[in-house]
Amino acid sequence: MTQYDVIIVGGGLVGASLALALDSSGKRVALLEGSVARFDDLEQGWDARIYAVSPLNRRFLEQLQAWPDMARIGTIASMDVCGDAGGRIQFAASDAGASALAWIVENRWLLASLWQRLAESGVDCLSGVRPQTLQTTATSASLGLEDGRVLGAQLVVGADGANSWVREQTGLAASIKPYGQSGVVANFCCEKPHGDMARQWFTGDSILAWLPMAGQRISMVWSTPRPEELLAMSAEQLSARVAAAGGHQLGRLELLAPAAAFPLRLIQPEAVVSQRVVLVGDAAHTVHPLAGQGVNLGFQDAAKLAQLLAQRQDAGDWMLLRRYERERREAVKTMQLTCDGLYRLFHTQHLPGLAWLRNTGLSLTNRLTPLKRQFARHAIGF
Numbered sequence: 001m002t003q004y005d006v007i008i009v010g011g012g013l014v015g016a017s018l019a020l021a022l023d024s025s026g027k028r029v030a031l032l033e034g035s036v037a038r039f040d041d042l043e044q045g046w047d048a049r050i051y052a053v054s055p056l057n058r059r060f061l062e063q064l065q066a067w068p069d070m071a072r073i074g075t076i077a078s079m080d081v082c083g084d085a086g087g088r089i090q091f092a093a094s095d096a097g098a099s100a101l102a103w104i105v106e107n108r109w110l111l112a113s114l115w116q117r118l119a120e121s122g123v124d125c126l127s128g129v130r131p132q133t134l135q136t137t138a139t140s141a142s143l144g145l146e147d148g149r150v151l152g153a154q155l156v157v158g159a160d161g162a163n164s165w166v167r168e169q170t171g172l173a174a175s176i177k178p179y180g181q182s183g184v185v186a187n188f189c190c191e192k193p194h195g196d197m198a199r200q201w202f203t204g205d206s207i208l209a210w211l212p213m214a215g216q217r218i219s220m221v222w223s224t225p226r227p228e229e230l231l232a233m234s235a236e237q238l239s240a241r242v243a244a245a246g247g248h249q250l251g252r253l254e255l256l257a258p259a260a261a262f263p264l265r266l267i268q269p270e271a272v273v274s275q276r277v278v279l280v281g282d283a284a285h286t287v288h289p290l291a292g293q294g295v296n297l298g299f300q301d302a303a304k305l306a307q308l309l310a311q312r313q314d315a316g317d318w319m320l321l322r323r324y325e326r327e328r329r330e331a332v333k334t335m336q337l338t339c340d341g342l343y344r345l346f347h348t349q350h351l352p353g354l355a356w357l358r359n360t361g362l363s364l365t366n367r368l369t370p371l372k373r374q375f376a377r378h379a380i381g382f
Helices: 014-026 055-063 107-119 163-170 225-229 237-244 292-311 316-345 355-368 370-377
Strands: 004-011 029-033 050-053 075-076 078-082 089-093 102-106 125-126 131-136 139-145 148-158 175-189 195-200 207-212 217-224 254-255 262-269 277-279
Touching: 004 370, 014 139, 014 292, 050 078, 050 107, 050 292, 055 107, 055 292, 075 207, 089 237, 102 107, 107 125, 107 207, 131 163, 148 163, 163 195, 163 277, 175 237, 217 225, 217 237, 225 262, 237 254, 262 316, 277 316, 292 316
Parallel strands: 004 029, 004 148, 029 125, 078 195, 148 277
Antiparallel strands: 050 102, 075 102, 078 089, 131 139, 139 148, 175 217, 175 254, 175 262, 195 207, 207 217
């Protein structure tokens, strides 16, 4: 049996960043990824999966030497958020004395950068093989692979996404609440410059966001209860529909690649640690994408866990895992409650006066400079 300090199941953004962070602290790490990691033809097309990486997490990735080439990265310098009945708030990174609220990075470029660093590290990357069994005792954990190998470790980390196999095997119960919506994503060329501004509209039954990419391009995320309508449209129809929904603020749009959709759910496990097991990223929590904070929470999971594990010889020490759970609970709960609360506030239509109240609140906040400054500081992770 090959022995490690830590085995990470899931080689996505959070799992890969955690592996690098643990390797830099001297831990012996195995990273298990079921698919074969390939990053050919990165320059071809534009990835529909994008992430808004906060300044705090950009620094984390830079410390790992895993921040990708800036040529394909967009900058969010300001935000313009419109309510469903005239409410509006605008704020900028300059409100918090920063150069950017976030950077827009394509999934494949960020993942390729992380895996390139993994190839140069001491991490054992096992791709194209999946786990079949997970067993733990008070002193160790073992993972049986589909090819017959058995790996041992002090700690197994579940970084395997919202449908986490590790979470299921460990028996960590989770509350899963579907939003009844899907996030439809697509990228467009735009006729007018976006000015590094992220734009968002609450329409009553959906939420539309335009995020600035490199050059005169935007990434769209449309949270809607009727994704099939958008997916069935031709490229020209979808481009026209999205441009009209945003009031033609950027002129004519041109679709760069077919749209895709993913279901939106709020996942809240009762616990994220068990005997010799810990969950990170979407395996531990999901949030509504209206604030674009899902991957940022995951990167901070990785940063905090790596920081704590670097201090102990036994990576699976129970008290250490409980400390990790406590120290991440407030940030995760706050973001989940904030996003869920905003979603429900703008999707409740039957209460008299609520539409007026929420839109008036947006506009009033827009006039309060100290509160806007706090919004900006919160957005960049201060």
